[in-house]
Amino acid sequence: MREEARTMVATRSTTSRRCLTWWWLACCCFVSWVASSSWTAAACVAVTSLPGFDGPLPFSLETGYVEVNESTGVQLFYYFVQSEKNPDLDPLLLWLTGGPGCSSISGLAHEIGPFQFAAKRYYSGGLPIIIYRPETWTKVSNIIFVDSPVGAGFSYAATEEGSKSSDTNAVKQLLIFLRKWLHDHPRFSLNPLYIGGDSYSGMIVPTLTLAIDESNGSEEKPFFNLKGYIAGNPVTDYKIDEDGRIPFLHGMGLISDELYEHAKETCGEKYSAPSNAQCAHSVQAINDCTKDINRGHILEPLCEELQSPIHNTAARDVMSRLMLESRPAAADDDIIIFECRKASRVLLKIWANDETVRESLGVQKGTVGEWKRCNRDIDYNSDVRSTVEYHLTLMRKGYRAIIYSGDHDSRVPSISTQAWIRLLNLSIADDWRPWYVDGQVAGFTRSYASNNLTYATVKGAGHTAAEYKPKECQEMFARWISGTPL
Template sequence: MGKEASAMVARRSTSRRDWRRWWWRLLPLACCLVCWVASSAAAAGVAVASLPGFDGPLPFSLETGYVEVNESTGVRLFYYFVQSEKDPNVDPLLLWLSGGPGCSSLSGLTHEIGPFQFAAKRYYSGGLPKIIYQPETWTKVSNIIFVDSPVGAGFSYAATQEGSKTSDTKTVKQLVIFLRKWLHDHPQFLLNPLYIGGDSYSGYIVPTLALAIDESNDSGDKPILNLMGYVAGNPRTERQFDEGGKIPFLHGMGLISNELYEHAKETCRGKYNAPGNARCEQSMKVIHDCTKDINMLHVLEPFCDVGSPGIHNNEATDGMIRLMLESASAANDDIIEFKCRKASYVVLKIWANDKTVRESLGVHKGTVGEWIRCNFDVDYIADVYSTVEYHLTLMRKGYRALIYSGDHDCQVPFTGTQAWIRFLNLSVVDDWRPWYAAGQVAGFTRSYANNNLIYATVKGAGHTAPEYKPKECLEMFARWISGNTL
């Protein structure tokens, strides 16, 4: 970044800091406003004190509910809200989105950054799955709203067929409405620093939503949202970077030979995502045939069917899942053996489709048939093709960002993420170095643009990094959200 651009970033960062000081000077008046709004607005959602499968009352505060984001088509987004275990009155408020598009945020809550997980570690033998407290939860340091978005994901639904049709742009607009309505009904969190977070496909949504909130605030929409930044894990950003980073990643991991890599470089000229000639296409085919049985979500884990490792076969996997679901209530021995990460997803599906679980969560009857962890059949149009400029604009406006990569993910590899960050041409503040958790190297990090952008790798993690390295990712997030260096 040139001197003029760097100065602009510094001025806007200073302006944002001034705005924050102004905000807190109005704290007494704002508190009076909060009290007035609280007395005039009915609280949304239902407090959930216990859950089927959990022994005793929940050791954390959980609320679930719906927010209608389109009255004409009856689009209602389902959410899970967990208060911070530290100090919910002042701790940041994080809106968390899962990827897909079409993946339920319940997956993020139970498998990534939320406060409970399934007790089964070796095998599941039928009946209602047991859940236990997850100590490496990001709710240790923040309030989190897990939202089933877009419509069609998880328990979110539309009353009309037209409402079921959505896109990146519509999803972002609906999420802005969601936040304003939710905060109207939860005014005690209006002054908490607001962050937007998510992973995978949500890499398209998170920065787009953050910028939309900024523009909405500038337009004078009420209530003003106290946006401070965003966090994105292994985020999809732009196809040429995300896909283009895969070939260097496969080579660096020793999964393709030097000869295959050099031939691909020569014939494709760095444009691996869009082969422009027959020799490049042939090179890509050879590499695909060589790596097609590698688990791209974590290249060291087995690419397998639910119960046992083996050659991956979608049809066989689907048949096994159906068989397990049909027999789940029969209390048979070793219905699901945990030899594959996918097994825990099947257990989640069994739990989420249990009648008593749905009743406890307050799911509207007759709205969603079978709960699916990732509903890839949502009627969805991807109309945001790149968020590179969104990131740059947010940096210039002084917002904070944490971008992290599980370094064994080939779905959205760190090589592609680092490439688009380099493309931003931001000034480096703290160059490449290891960061530590429990005295061990947990990854590597670099900070940019007055520390507004922190990039970190998570050593040994896959596509959804907190799922693989929960302790390290909590440490990373806790330091960043508090303003400390990694």
């Protein structure tokens, strides 16, 4: 019966499918609200339009809360976008943004989601304009963007105790979130499930994936149709990640041979915790030499940070310095070309703090004061120091995974990521080779253990890759999720 329903939906016209989508969202929201009358917030809202977007949204968007701790009142906020291809058959991806404490709307608006900020020239005040992003991963997948841990984005706790979190606590709450969300959205319970995220989420994604696998061995429902996970520019092991930074800087020509060789000799290639004075001196000399390099992307300018909302002329002048005019040859002359990517983050901050935007998203009044892209003030304990063993366990269990790096990222260098992948001691199925988009080299890739693990670099990308190379990353994801080699 379920397969017949899926076939019927798949054969409908685009218009009919969109109507069915909105009906289904509204129905799910109503049922969730009735079933969860004890919650402090309605479960979800079907969003058909957004301030700053011209006309109805060309994609289905649902937002809402899921209570993950009743005693402390922890509510995790989410954005759910259905696949534009076939939501009933396409995979379901739970996406987490790094931090810890960064809002998942960063992934939605800056990386893999279906909209982005735009303007004809410099920003001069008012509500920022948003437009559709054609490189969205929702072309081939349903995606739940979750504000996690509590305190990130619009997620909140009703008590002070509930505001405290950690890696392990975040994983426990995300498992509860996913179980409750699927209970309220049974339509997607059989879709292939993937867990994904980038940056600091490299500590959460494999940990959560393994927790879901272990949950499937219990009697708790629903059963998760878990297939694998995705980690971009992932923080994985603090020592390994840091030990790869200096070789990366040398390989990119940012430090001299002499400086590198002295550090290599005195530190024994272990730079994360200098064991002697000479090593410490070498590391400090390298840090002094590269302190003005943009760590997120070594080729891009290191820009000043603009924290405050743009209410005055001086602040708008700063904003203007962070932007360039639209390129005349651009396919869409509304798209801003940012001289500094922090400018787009400022636009996001202005947009997310607008009351009409919050109302459209269904954000509960009085729960979150000023929205921050990354909340650095959360009470959080990073109690997972390495996830290498989690990756190894998941590989042994046969789960699929793709790990990717921007090759100009010095925060989590590709050298570091390749180093811990080698520790897994997996057999190579397809050795190092270029992969292509539109006939051009988009990066390099290697696959392991009968294609269970794929590693890829994204040429010219930084931290995180999809923000710099959206087209290439979308193509990478679409091929991998369909089982096609890069």
